[in-house]
Amino acid sequence: xxxxxxxxxxxxxxxxxxxxxxxxxxxxxxxxxxxxxxxxxxxxxxxxxxxxxxxxxxxxxxxxxxxxxxxxxxxxxxxxxxxxxxxxxxxxxxxxxxxxxxxxxxxxxxxxxxxxxxxxxxxx
Numbered sequence: 001x002x003x004x005x006x007x008x009x010x011x012x013x014x015x016x017x018x019x020x021x022x023x024x025x026x027x028x029x030x031x032x033x034x035x036x037x038x039x040x041x042x043x044x045x046x047x048x049x050x051x052x053x054x055x056x057x058x059x060x061x062x063x064x065x066x067x068x069x070x071x072x073x074x075x076x077x078x079x080x081x082x083x084x085x086x087x088x089x090x091x092x093x094x095x096x097x098x099x100x101x102x103x104x105x106x107x108x109x110x111x112x113x114x115x116x117x118x119x120x121x122x123x124x
Contacts, residue, residue: 001027002101002113009093009118012085016122020080022095022115029108031099034071034078038091038120045094049080062088085122092117 008020020036035050049059049069057069068081078095095115103109 002097002099004095004097004113004115006093006095006115006118009120011121011123013124014086014122016085017081017083018085018120020082020093020095020118020120022078022097024076024097024113027102028076029100029102031073031076031097033096033098034069035096035098036069036078036080037094037096038089039094039117040091048093050096051078082120085120087122089120090122091120093120 002024003026004022004024006020006022008018010018012018031053033050033052036048037045038048039045047060048063049057049067051057051069051071059067066084069078071078094117097113100108100110
């Protein structure tokens with residue numbers, strides 16, 4: 001019973017910036033890690049960045065120094081600020097939350113929850 005709604009994707013020229021947002025709602029019992037993944041055509045989904053509840057961050061090598069992940073726990077929202085975008089960043093970006101909720105039977109469930117994906121296209 002967790003829903004993730006993403007926004008902020010679109011078309012941008014190389015060197016431009018975008019800010020993705022992902023807001024979670026529903027029966028959230030606790031959130032550990034919030035993060036972003038991406039999947040380009042013909043390639044596997046890969047981790048872009050994540051941010052544990054303690055506030056530390058992890059970034060994939062291709063985005064280090066260009067992307068910044070942050071979270072607002074009061075709003076159950078995770079953000080991805082993307083600067084100096086490159087054509088190689090073109091992909092569908094998926095929000096991910098690792099945390100505790102309830103499954104269909106009402107029992108506690110700990111696992112991953114995914115957003116619907118938002119398209120980011122970097123092209124001149």
